[in-house]
Amino acid sequence: MSAPSDAAADPLAFDPYDYGFHEDPYPLYRRLREEAPVFHAGRDDLWVVSRHADVFDVLRDDATFSNRMGVSLDASAWTPHAHRVMSFLALDGREQTRLRRLVSAAFTPRRVKELQPQIQRLTERYLEETLAANDEHGEADWIADFAGKLPMDVISEMMGVPVADRDEVRRLADLVVHREDGVRDVPQAGMEASMELVAYYSAMVRERRTAAEPPGDLTAALTAAEVDGDRLTDGEIIAFLFLMVVAGNETTTKLLGNALFHLSAHPVQKAEVLAAPDDPEPLVTQWIEETLRHDTSSQMIARYVVEDVELHGRTIPAGAKALVLLGSANRDERIFTDPTVYDIHRPKSELGQILSFGSGKHFCLGANLARLEARVVLNELVRQVEDFRVHADRATRVHSTSVRGFAGLRPRSRGGRADGGEEVRAPRTPARGDHRRVVGDRRRDGEGPRRGRTPGRARRPPGRRRRGDRRGDPCRGRRGGRAPARRRRRRVGRRLRRQGDRRPR
Numbered sequence: 375m376s377a378p379s380d381a382a383a384d385p386l387a388f389d390p391y392d393y394g395f396h397e398d399p400y401p402l403y404r405r406l407r408e409e410a411p412v413f414h415a416g417r418d419d420l421w422v423v424s425r426h427a428d429v430f431d432v433l434r435d436d437a438t439f440s441n442r443m444g445v446s447l448d449a450s451a452w453t454p455h456a457h458r459v460m461s462f463l464a465l466d467g468r469e470q471t472r473l474r475r476l477v478s479a480a481f482t483p484r485r486v487k488e489l490q491p492q493i494q495r496l497t498e499r500y501l502e503e504t505l506a507a508n509d510e511h512g513e514a515d516w517i518a519d520f521a522g523k524l525p526m527d528v529i530s531e532m533m534g535v536p537v538a539d540r541d542e543v544r545r546l547a548d549l550v551v552h553r554e555d556g557v558r559d560v561p562q563a564g565m566e567a568s569m570e571l572v573a574y575y576s577a578m579v580r581e582r583r584t585a586a587e588p589p590g591d592l593t594a595a596l597t598a599a600e601v602d603g604d605r606l607t608d609g610e611i612i613a614f615l616f617l618m619v620v621a622g623n624e625t626t627t628k629l630l631g632n633a634l635f636h637l638s639a640h641p642v643q644k645a646e647v648l649a650a651p652d653d654p655e656p657l658v659t660q661w662i663e664e665t666l667r668h669d670t671s672s673q674m675i676a677r678y679v680v681e682d683v684e685l686h687g688r689t690i691p692a693g694a695k696a697l698v699l700l701g702s703a704n705r706d707e708r709i710f711t712d713p714t715v716y717d718i719h720r721p722k723s724e725l726g727q728i729l730s731f732g733s734g735k736h737f738c739l740g741a742n743l744a745r746l747e748a749r750v751v752l753n754e755l756v757r758q759v760e761d762f763r764v765h766a767d768r769a770t771r772v773h774s775t776s777v778r779g780f781a782g783l784r785p786r787s788r789g790g791r792a793d794g795g796e797e798v799r800a801p802r803t804p805a806r807g808d809h810r811r812v813v814g815d816r817r818r819d820g821e822g823p824r825r826g827r828t829p830g831r832a833r834r835p836p837g838r839r840r841r842g843d844r845r846g847d848p849c850r851g852r853r854g855g856r857a858p859a860r861r862r863r864r865r866v867g868r869r870l871r872r873q874g875d876r877r878p879r
């Protein structure tokens with residue numbers, strides 16, 4: 375398959391399993407949007423939809439574009455029984471609404487919000503270990519040491535998995551989502567891990583049902599959830615617990631990896647973010663949203679086509695498998711100004727239109743949690759670390775159709791201003807005008823050419839809600855609850871500086 379940008383004359387081809395495509399899918403996405411917004415990929419018999427407006431419409435029309443066969447490209451997961459492990463993600467209409475309402479009675483915004491102290495504790499623990507590894511080896515693996523651990527532990531914490539079992543549960547969960555390079559389906563080890571995990575969760579649900587005093591965790595809350603006299607069966611609870619592992623684990627890991635990777639590649643923006651350890655949240659929030667737009671971890675999802683659909687002069691036949699490219703929609707030049715440019719100062723009116731968490735009835739139930747995790751983690755990173763650099767040349771990419779991101783990412787942190795007892799002083803956060811100057815300076819910093827932003831150039835398709843599905847997100851716009859960690863940052867900075875001095879940069 376070919377996706378290079380300089381191959382505009384090549385015939386279009388789309389192979390979601392191709393390694394070259396995984397390296398950089400964006401030039402191909404651009405060609406698809408331009409030349410064939412509805413493209414039939416013959417080899418896998420997929421109908422590929424790439425423009426923002428079309429992706430949005432498909433996601434919101436679940437009568438025509440059904441989730442009933444699941445949303446995965448894996449052949450063995452494309453089945454009318456997908457809901458047995460994918461819960462309401464693999465259901466439509468009333469069935470989906472019923473289950474989602476019941477689950478939402480337990481998986482509440484309040485429960486997510488209350489997780490913040492635990493997420494903070496896990497973050498501090500794994501960050502300490504990551505920085506210790508950095509001290510010892512001059513670098514750490516952000517994925518193996520940190521980002522690959524935290525999201526699954528947060529899910530386990532929420533479900534009430536005992537601490538002693540969490541490493542094993544994480545190992546199984548990793549196997550469930552792991553895809554062998556070159557293998558176009560779920561590997562045997564993944565199937566076996568799925569069965570073990572389902573058995574483990576079944577036992578957990580049984581325990582909650584029979585406990586004299588059930589604990590206050592999500593699993594117990596699911597057994598008690600009731601809407602108009604309706605309740606969840608054991609099978610429905612287990613399927614939802616399993617869905618959380620598949621939907622909320624690797625996606626969040628990859629978001630944390632992609633955030634470090636892209637900010638590291640943009641030194642001016644990185645310096646700006648790291649310059650505000652006393653109040654990191656405003657820029658960290660923008661950093662997260664722009665990462666979700668620029669390089670989202672969930673790039674594509676499938677739909678079963680219920681009846682013939684005419685779109686851009688093509689007929690997508692009933693029974694076909696449509697593939698919507700969220701990653702392409704987020705780069706659509708009809709919506710986003712200079713979509714290839716990574717810009718943490720992108721206006722909120724544009725960021726409000728990202729489709730990284732989907733849209734419509736299946737909008738990601740865990741979007742608040744994913745954002746909360748990212749915010750806690752990256753706030754803490756800014757508080758503790760004066761600088762970091764990702765070895766882009768040594769980053770190893772995951773070759774997967776369901777997630778985009780890294781299997782290994784080696785940032786090397788270093789102390790900047792901390793030196794011999796001198797106080798670390800966080801420079802003031804640049805004012806609004808400074809931001810513009812920084813953006814304009816980026817060419818000098820090797821961040822690539824940039825056309826001037828034209829106010830109002832980005833268009834919202836008619837009839838779209840301005841802030842999409844993110845209304846009422848309790849996680850947006852709040853400040854982190856912790857005091858500035860200036861003292862700790864100085865200590866870490868000094869420690870890292872010593873390390874940095876020993877190693878060539």
Ligand code: HEM
Pocket residue numbers: 433441445462463464474529617618621622623625626629670671672675700729730731732733735736737738739740741743744
């Ligand atoms: C960066 C992290 C994440 C990304 C990019 C992401 C992305 C998505 C997307 C695109 C969908 C829509 C699928 C569709 O329309 O077919 C979705 C659904 C879902 N996500 Fe997430 N997700 C993330 C994190 C999480 C987390 C942390 C959880 C929970 C622990 C979670 C739970 C769910 C659930 C339960 C659904 C199904 C919703 C439904 O079908 O009604 N996700 N996610």
